Structures are given as C-alpha cells and as structure tokens.
Amino acid sequence: MSVQHHILSVLVENKFGVLTRVAGLFARRGFNIYSLAVGPTEDERFSRMTIVVDAESAPIEQVTKQLNKLIPVIKIVELAPADAVERELMLVTVKATAEARSQITELASIFEAKIDDVGYDALTVVVAGPPEKLDAMTDLLQPFGILELQRTGRVALPKLARRPAKLRAVRTRTG
C-alpha cells in the first residue's frame, strides 16, 4: 500500500444492484479494485463504499467521473491518506507450536490484537487498526508460518478539522 493507491469514499443509494453497477463499471473500464468495503451509514437510505483503487490501472479523475455518472452514486470523496482516518480488520491463523505460542500472544498484546481461537497447533489472531499496522503485524507473524489470512479491506472517513472554519480562513489570507 502506497502512493499507487487512491481511497474513494462513495456514498450510494441503498438499493439492490448498486454494488454490481459499481463493480461492473470498474471491470468494463479496466480499472483495478484493490479493496472494497461496503456498509450502512447513519442514514438508512444510503450506504458508503470505501474503494481503494490501483492508480496505475486508472487515472483517478476518470474513475471518479465515470462513477459519478451512475445514477445511484450520490457523492464521491477522494481521501488522501494523510487527511483520512483509515481502519481495517484482519484475521490471521498462524502455526503455533507449544514454544511459539507465548511469543505470538506477546506479539498480539503489543499490537492490541486478540487471540480469537486456539487449536492444537495453531492460533487465530484478530487485529484491527490502520492498514500499516496490519502490514507490520503480518510481517512479524510471517516467521511463525501463516496458514490463512483474511483482511476486510479498509473503511475510511475524512479527518476532522481542528479549528473553526472562520479562523482557518483568516489564517489563509494572512499567511
């Protein structure tokens, strides 16, 4: 995950077939979806999709313009990673011999992850957080032997302003 990706937060009408319309548009225009998460919002008429797009396959301007042409798409916000709060959830099943188990649980506690399932020779860890944290956790679990891994794809919202709008305006003018 890096600059080659764009995050789009897309507000859509909560009607059947909308996901197909969005996914179909990406497929037929040759745009690659890196991850897509969709769920309800504060308003039951709308859902929000968080789409991470592979920038190389798609000039982001064309992606948003084409998306905007879909009738059920209400609003699109492109989120720069620096201006967004991003979260993702990951489930990882790792090999865990008796001696490795304590090392994994220690690692999990550092990452504020939870052990959600324990088997004879494996553990399933659940971890949530910014995508980079999940990347780091994956790297550190790798040596133990990852058996299965599933990420949800990220959800994101814009970061909130820290000052009232008026003060910012004054600052821009003087500075």
Next chain:
Amino acid sequence: MKITGAQALIKSLELEQVEVMFGLPGGAILPVYDPLIDSSIRHILVRHEQGAGHMAEGYAHATGRPGVAMVTSGPAATNVVTPLCDAYMDSIPLVMITGQVPYAVIGTDAFQECDTVGITMPVTKHNWLVTDAQDIPRIVREAFHVATTGRPGPVLVDVPKDVSNQLMDWEWPETVDLPGYRPTTKGHTKQVKDAARLMGEAQRPVLYVGGGILKARAAEALRELAELTGFPVVTTLMARGAFPDDHPQCLGMPGMHGNYTAITAMQKADLLIALGARFDDRVTGKLDAFAPDARIIHVDIDPAELGKVRRPDVPIVGDCRVVIEELVKAVRAEKGKRSWPVIDPWREQLREWQARYPLVYEQFEDGPLKPQYVIDTLRDNSPDDTIVASGVGQHQMWTSQRWKFNHPYTWVNSGGLGTMGFAVPAAIGAKVGKPERMVWAVDGDGCFQMTAQELVTASAERIPVKVAILNNAYLGMVRQWQEMFYEERYSEVYLSPDLPDYVKWAEAMGCVAFRVDTPEDVEPTIQKANEIDDRPVVIDFRTDYREKVYPMIAAGTSNDEVILDPAHDPHASGH
C-alpha cells in the same frame, strides 16, 4: 382508483406524451399489450425486436424526442441489446420496456427468463427492475427524465408479469427526485471567459463539432458563434447537418474517411474548439500525433469526456446550446476590448487545400456503375430536407462524404457502435417521426440482409421509406481492408449480386422494386421512386466492387498520413 400495473404503465407512457412505440408482444409482456388496445399510443408491430430498437432510435434521431420500444422477456430482451448499445454509444434517448418472468420465479431459470437488467447494465444509462406496481409511475418518470436530460441515452424498465397484473393506487408524481443525478447545464463563467480569450488569440482555429450539438438543439447557436468568429467548422460523422454543408465556413467531415481539408485543418490547428465531440479514435487517428500544436477548448455535458482522451486547456462542463450562447456573449465582449488576429491566411490555406484535394471519382459512360455517382444523383434528385439513413461500411462513408446536409436532423446513422443493418429500421422510425419528409435509406447489400424483414413492417404499416442498396456483392469495407492491408487475400467477403434476388425479395415484402445496372438508368429510376408515396421502394443498384473509400487514414497511423485515391493523388507519380 385501483388499476393494474400494466394499465399504470400505459397511462404513464401517455402522460410522458408518447405518440408511438415500436414493439413485439410475447408471454411476459402480454398484460401490458392488453390496455394498449384502448390507448392513444400508436404501436408499430415489428418483425424482429432489434428492428423495434433501431426504429425507436431513428425516431429519436429525426425528432429529438425519446424513442420508445416494448418487447417481451428472454430472447426478446437479448435481441434489443444491440440497439441499446448503439443508442448508448451515440447518446440517443431511448426508453425500452421489457417484460420479465413473474417476480416470484425470478432466479429459477423460468421459461424465457434472462437477467435483463444485468445484461443491459453496461449498455444503458440506467435501468430498473420493477418489484412493485406502485413504483411504476415514478420509475417511468425517472426513466424519461434520465433518457432525455444531461447526456441523453438509452434506459430500460424491466417489468415482471405479476407486477403488471398487480393492482395499485394510481398516483402520478409531480417531480423527479434523483439525488445522484443533477447534470450541469450552465458553463462555468470563468472558463467561458478563458475560452473566449483563447479564441481571440488563435491564428489557426477550428470549430470541431460533434453529435452533442444536435442533442442540445444547438445548431442555430453554433451558426451564430461560427459567423461571429469566422472560424472554420468540421462536422464529425455524428454531427453531419449540425452546420450546413453549403455554408462557406463548413469544411465537412474529418476522421478516417474525412476529406483532406477537414483532417488537415484539425491537424495543423493552433486551437480546437470541441463542441459536443469526444475525440473518438476514428477522428484523431494515432492519438499522440493528433493536432500536436493545438490548444483545446472542450465543451461537453458529460464531465467524463473532458480529459478522457485529450487533456483540454479549457474544459467546460455544460449543455452545448447554453454554453455556446454564453460563448457568443463572451466573444462579443472580448472583441469589444481589443482587435482579434486576422485569420485570412489560414482561410486562404484551407481554400487552397479544398481546391487541390477535392473528393473525386470518375463515372465512365459505359463503365460499371460507381456508388458515388448513385449517391450524387440521389442527392440531386431529392428534396433539400430529405432524411438520409445509412448502415455501416463503405456506403455510409460515401453518403456522409457526398450528401449535402444543409439541415440538422437529416442524417441518421450508427456512428459509435457501427451497427450493420441499422439503415432500414432506423429509416422507418425516422419516417414515422417525420411523415411529411422524404426518407431514404442508403444501404449496403451486406447490411440490407441483416434487417430487411422490417420492410414487411413498413408495408403493413404504410410507412413509405425508400431504400437504395449499393449492391457491390461484397462486404465492401472489409474487402477494402483486405485489399489494402492483407495483401488482397479476400477471406469470406463475397456475397453475390443475385443471391438473394433483391427485387423479388422486396416485392415479396410489399415494396415496389427496381434494378439499375447502368449509369443512364440511375436518374430516371430515382425519379420514379421519388414519385411513389404509398408504399416502400427498394432500388438494387449494381455498383462497382473495386471502388474504395478515399481519403483514408489507416488504423493506428497519424492524421498526417492521409491516403488519397491513387488515381487522383496530385502527389502520386505520373500525375
């Protein structure tokens, strides 16, 4: 008042002022055909559902009103995919109603079931599956609104049989509420000013006019802008007639088979003002070599067209008519402030090219009949406002090149999708929309065989269209490419001039039919055809199969490399 979904559908169509619809009934749409008997809407019964779609397109082309077609589920729905895609590519307002198996059995592979909404999603501007009869009036309103506003296009409403039979409380919505659909019509003021300023600096400007002018009813506004600036105008295949061919500033069609002057004017321009055009590959040729010195003003109602192919210096999102009217004001203001560059040298250059590189062909008295001669004679013997429809291929290019389109909405053709077989049904639809006008389809023999059965519809419904088949016994454009780019290895392109016998076939379909083999018969036969006004006429013109469409820009090459007819190329050796 309780009525059925089917009654509500017909009533909604009446309230949308639908006068005519094209279609063919079947199982799942049966309930809707019943109230149609009592409706004021004229229904034209086609012989194949594809014909219904193209007729609705032809009607929309000629009238500017949305074309409406209605067919049943399954195979009928798949048969209208081609016209839907055609309308999508050429931005034609089209409302397609399809029957669907009862909602209760959707997903069970029921008889004549197909996922119509899924299949047509990529070829419609939007589509709806009706799940409750109560929604029908709202959906019909939304469908017409979406089809006709913004960048027009086809929409589809899929109605399950049980929904058609369901009782509902009739209520007509006063307004349309689509929060995700608000097309921008007015141009951004600053952008319009910037555009006027660029226009005031250009030495070699060209107005590059596309089909959007016709969709926006902007032909008059365009003329005002053109005459105010004195800038030359090229009209793309989709825009033929948007600016009169007999106007001294009109350069005609650019692109793969455009004329030398129109192509080269764009290529050498320092400013292209693209109005409702989309920089199609057939216009630009090899993209990175296209109009290298030109700055670009791009006006389109679809924001996605701006920067899709070529990045504009001044992008303007808006309705072409509204924006052009704003541009006219801005140009007047700009002209009042300072003097504009004199573009006389540019116009002189264009005149020189026009004189040096005209469109040429030669009809020998005793030689084979040339397709260009047929088109010229047809043009000169038909009224100025004749509507001309065409199929796709050589005959289409010759017609676009040689006809004088002096009025908007007189050229009906399949540009983006290139749908063979478009001409006959589209001509019928155009004639239904404009019954007082003469309508000619100029068709190829290959195209004609794809949809000719709709002439039965035309005869039965007394729609007196005329069809000129340029019968060269080949899939001519394919043959031309095989000759030029595949070392004359002709693979599967020969069709035969006599099989079918076009005269007998046309007569069997209730038409008057003629055959013309020689140049001297062309004019008298056309005159005879033009006097017939109570039934369709078909003329089988036996034309020279060796004739190729020139000029030509080979696919993937630069627009600097115009291939002229070798027999007439002033640069070719021996001339």
